Amino acid sequence: MYNSLTNSKEDFIPLNEGYVGMYVCGPTVYSNVHLGNVRTFLSFDLIFRYLKHLGYKVRYVRNITDAGHLENDADEGEDRISKKARLEELEPMEVVQQYTVDFHKVLDEFNLLPPSIEPTATGHIIEQINIIKEILNKGLAYEINGSVYFDVLKYNEKEHYGILSGRNIEDAIHNTRELDGQSEKRNPQDFALWKKAQPEHIMRWPSPWSDGFPGWHLECTAMSTKYLGEQFDIHGGGMDLKFPHHECEIAQAKSCYEVSPVKYWLHGNMLILNGRKMAKSTGNYILPLEIISGNNTILSKPFPATVARFFMLQAHYRSVLDFSSDALEGAEKGYYRLMSAVGSLQNINAGSQSSFDVTVWRQSCYDAMNDDFNSPVLIAQLFEGVKYVNQLLENKASLTEEDLAIFKETFNAFVFDVLGLVDVTSKDNSDKLGKVVEMLIDMRNEARANKNWALSDKIRDKLAAVGVQLKDGKEGTTFSVN
RNA sequence: GGCGUUGUGGCCGAGUGGCUAGGCAGAGGUCUGCAAAACCUUGUACAGCGGUUCGAAUCCGCUCAACGCCUCCA
Secondary structure, three states: OEEOOOOEEOOOOOOEOOEEEEEEOOOEOOOOOOHHHHHHHHHHHHHHHHHHHOOOEEEEEEOEEOOOOEOOHHHOOOEHHHHHHHHHOOOHHHHHHHHHHHHHHHHHHOOOOOOOEOOEOHHHHHHHHHHHHHHHHOOOEEEEOOEEEEOHHHHHHHOOOOOOOOOOHHHHHHHOOOOOOOOOOOOOOOEEEEEEOOOOOOOOEOOOOOOEEEOOOHHHHHHHHHHHOOOEEEEEEEHHHHHHHHHHHHHHHHHHHOOOOEEEEEEEOOEEEOOEOOEHHHOEOOOHHHHHHOOOOOOOOOOOHHHHHHHHHOOOOOOOEEEOHHHHHHHHHHHHHHHHHHHHHOOOOOOOOOOOOHHHHHHHHHHHHHOOOOHHHHHHHHHHHHHHHHHHHOOOOOOOHHHHHHHHHHHHHHHHHHOOOOOHHHHOOOHHHHHHHHHHHHHHHHHHHOOOHHHHHHHHHHHHHOOEEEEEEOOEEEEEEO
């Protein structure tokens, strides 16, 4: 896996053999989760699924940020969730509840597995206060006017602040823009561990320093170390969190526990829309559920969530991905071809010998995923598998019973368990529908035998119109439901 | 302005020095009553300009563009 800390691919060696501790920065629940967020969480869902597939016992922790981040440094520390709550005249926790439910609904639609633990920032105020106390004890933070700031320059005397993002503090000092409202800090690079609440601030907790709220990098340090230990295997998040968020996490954890907290830092890349940054302000923006509903101005038609999932998995998680209607339509056709093959595979009979080496193919799938979770290469290999399936169907290839079992097991494992795709073609394909279509196929075949092309084509075309496609093959007619 | 990443054929997207990535679309063929599906065949692709090398999409330099970070952000 590619480790952002060393900027190189490294073999994964867990701290405890057979076990993996993985932490991923979750959403701030003050608005609807957007498609870019989904991509990041999907990337780590893929990683979670694959590590589990390999037999690791994975504890996957993904937080909910319900204490809000500061809107900016200039406005005396207003918190996004508080602000949203004030504007909508809600309790902050009503805002949090609403968007947490939305978040879970979206991830469920996209078939993301729930994490092992999903802790909330507000549920870990005490742990965060304890970390602040410890950092103060170490002399790496200072209190001023009821707020506590991390002393970046002092920390940098012994440690490298910028180790993850490849920055050094001298550059940062020279390039810092002048911002208002930072007079409290000794240096602009310092970041808040605790902020005193202003009168209008409705989320607040008591602390030794003031009634206030924790700094915006602290919760991840508190929750990751609480559930995964002072050192753990994998920490993930979006590329944009690398600096300052993850840099601050490293500084906090090193100050508090005197060890580097994370062995492998993984960062997912951004999703762009029609070649441009996704932004509400320009209208170049789409919500995940709008893909499914079709209620948007970006896409030509609605798409199942699993098609969008498949589309995103066709790109590597560390590459920028351009989302567009054309690209999604292309992915959809490929998705249906893959699903059709998976469906056909279940009905193939074993032969007396194997005409291709199924273990070589299986290894190529593992090789793809073992190379930094390269799902696009895995999918390319699965399409090689699709070719084999089609050859088997046409009796141009054969597999022994043993090899066929490996083939089916591998195919199903990668498509459903690892990639987490859902076969929407089989969902509506109930027994009753199947029997009705079989009956129509019989009637059509009778008509064809009588050269009654008008009737036979009518049956075929009417079925196609409702999404049932007939496929005439050497062994008779089959069908698929789209 | 500073730092960083990226720029692949009509579209999306792998690939890091010589060996067909893959999907979608397109073209030709097999099959078919005609189609569809499936199968087979098919693309002088690597932003531009220089350089290194026997050989570069892959390494180096410059230019342009996009994206990210520098301030909350997946």
